[in-house]
Amino acid sequence: MRTLTTTEGLAEFCSEASQHDYVTVDTEFLRERTYYAKLCLIQLAMPGKDDDTAVLVDPLAEGLSLDPLYELFRDESVVKVFHAARQDLEIFFVDAGFIPAPLFDTQVAAMVCGYGEQVGYERLVRSIAKTGLDKSSRFTDWARRPLSDAQKRYALADVTHLRRIYENLAAELERSGRTHWVDEEMGVLTTPDTYVIEPQNAWLRVKTRTSSPKFLAIVRELAKFREAYAQDRDVPRNRVFKDEALVELASTKPRTPQELGRSRLLQREARKGAIADGILAAIEAGVNCPPEDMPKPDRTRDKLQVNPALADLLRVLLKAKTEQFGVASKLIAPASDLDSLAAGLRSVSALNGWRREVFGEDALRLCAGKIALTAKGERIEVIELEDAT
Structure with missing residues (x-):
């Protein structure tokens, strides 16, 4: 099980991989305590039947640059194969500002080929690769070093079996004339807007039961502040305050620290300091929002006359x-x-x-x-x- 810890070693592997039609890719990351995913491990495999053509890349290794990998990701002659690629692609987009192309997502391809809704990797391994997976290392701490042999085997399995799965699905798509179906679906995954959350649009993710423009104006300002705060400090948005607290604040509209302190759902850490100041400023902005600038709820579906x-x-x-x-x-x-x-x-x-x-x-x-x-x-x-x- 090779683990690459130097830029030179990564460049050598990527140069060899660029001579092939495809490379399979997966990542291991942590996100429980941060807004952006912390990349802990990258798994890569070239076509072949043994583990010698697969490597682990340690992005936490001192001095290692991912530039050779990004050069491979930009190589249009090599298909980059992922399973359920969205979170992996977000990591690379945030870090490097681009999305690997051309792209093939085996989860999407499996849905096109009749494997059902959101089919998991383990099922495809059983169905296509005719083997099982050891999932005992699935929820381990990928940031801790050194990695155990069990962790390494688990991580490599996510790209070694993926080779056979890709080849099988690609052949089935070609046989059925559905390759262009998957190509269309990749258009969504390769659109940068898929991975960018602008703070001013964060309110659209908050579920509310009220569609009053005045209420939504406060929701918008609170969500905007929370998203910007979370992005700037790289903390999960729910660690700033949760959606339930946001909706409560939009309803009660506290205007002073004392009123804010009476919130039932706001965490204690959010009742003081920069978060409290941001909440009160957001509520003030929402309350004083001119009518013409208030959010206009989409009532299209409310007016549908469905037969x-x-x-x-x-x-x-x-x-x-x-x-x-x-x-x-x-x-x-x-x-x-x-x-x-x-x-x-x-x-x-x-x-x-x-x-x-x-x-x-x-x-x-x-x-x-x-x-x-x-x-x-x-x-x-x-x-x-x-x-x-």
Whole structure:
């Protein structure tokens, strides 16, 4: 089990990896006490059948630079293969300001190939690599050195088995003509906006039961302060104050330290110092927000006139398409898309790209009364109405 601790060693491996069609990648990190993930280990593997073509990279090693890895990540001739890549990509985007490309996410590919919703790596190892995983080191402290042999074996398994999984899924996508489906999905993962949280937009993540613009103005300012504070000090946003406390503060609107001290849900550390000052300033800004600058709640869905019978038919059609194509239903169309279609809206993801080929076209024809659905045994089939007389 090779562990690279020098820039020279990493550069040598990356140079060799650049001669291959793909490289598998995984990371181990900690995030419980920080806003940004702390990268503790990087696992890499080139094509091959043994562990000699796989390495561990120790980003905590003194003097090691990840520049050779980032050069490999920018090499368009080498596919970078991850499983459930989002958090890994966020780490590299925050550190280096770019996203590895071209990219292949085996979790997305597995959903396209009929393995179900959000399929886990362990299941793919069993199904495709025909072996099991030792998960005993899953929740260990990856920042502690030296790493144990058990930790190293666990970490390497996340990229060595990934080679066979990738090759199997890529071949299946090519055989079924669905490679471009996965390419479309990679577009979301490779968009920088996916990994950037602007403090002024942080309020959109807070769930509230009130849609009053005045109330939301205070929520916006409190969330903005919390996000900026957490980013500047690299602490989890919930360590500043939790969503429940934020909503309570927006409701009670304390204006003085004494009033703030009466909050039921605010942690004691947040009732004094910079956090308390920030909370009171945010509430003041929200209370005094001009009406024209207040958040405008999205009431589009509240006004939807959903045809419930049509929505039910669309769900039946989606189930039929899911079974026909062997693709996870949530990947094709979430429930919100079906309700939107049944209400006459057409700006939904189910009508774009490969989703339109699989489901969208027939969904539109169903809405227009051009097709009907019939049950034949356990199967649901589409019938052209012109031929159904």
